[in-house]
Amino acid sequence: MINNVNIFDHFSVTVSDLDRSLAFYCDLLGLREVERHLLEGEGISKMAGKEGVALQVVRVHAPETPNILIDLQQYLSPKGKVSNAKLGDVAHSHICFGVPNLAAAYEELTAAGVKFVSEPVSFDLEWGIVHVVFLEDPDGYILELMQVPTEKKAA
Numbered sequence: 001m002i003n004n005v006n007i008f009d010h011f012s013v014t015v016s017d018l019d020r021s022l023a024f025y026c027d028l029l030g031l032r033e034v035e036r037h038l039l040e041g042e043g044i045s046k047m048a049g050k051e052g053v054a055l056q057v058v059r060v061h062a063p064e065t066p067n068i069l070i071d072l073q074q075y076l077s078p079k080g081k082v083s084n085a086k087l088g089d090v091a092h093s094h095i096c097f098g099v100p101n102l103a104a105a106y107e108e109l110t111a112a113g114v115k116f117v118s119e120p121v122s123f124d125l126e127w128g129i130v131h132v133v134f135l136e137d138p139d140g141y142i143l144e145l146m147q148v149p150t151e152k153k154a155a
Contacts, residue, residue, distance in 0.1 A: 010059065010069035013141055018056055018074040020138050025060055025072060028112060033098065034059040034069065038093070045070065046096060053079050062097060070095065087117070087142055098148030102131040105145055109135065117142070128152045
């Protein structure tokens with residue numbers, strides 16, 4: 001066992017159109033751009049296990065968690081295929097973002113044309129009520145919104 005992983009650095013989402021994804025993640029969801037860079041050459045090709053790799057990366061974060069980074073990355077070459085993985089499929093993942101008012105976020109994003117998996121759902125747990133909903137980014141990548149802070153129950 002390697003037992004020396006000590007931080008969470010970033011999570012990457014491969015996108016087909018970086019400008020469209022930035023409009024979604026930053027303008028619509030409210031994430032903030034941290035930096036951008038072009039990765040290409042022998043080192044990035046070797047790391048990716050593909051020949052001739054060039055990708056544009058934009059790092060973003062949520063305003064209240066600036067140390068948790070998401071890399072939006074568009075492969076300029078070679079072009080990748082669109083994944084059809086969905087919730088429950090092996091090797092699929094999703095990112096969960098906290099919002100202060102899930103009902104308001106759902107209403108605003110629905111009006112903006114965002115595609116949702118369902119309407120918001122609430123889970124009544126022993127310690128509180130959790131409000132969540134799943135939605136798709138412009139490429140169909142699944143995201144989760146969860147109302148934070150969680151609605152606490154009286155002790």
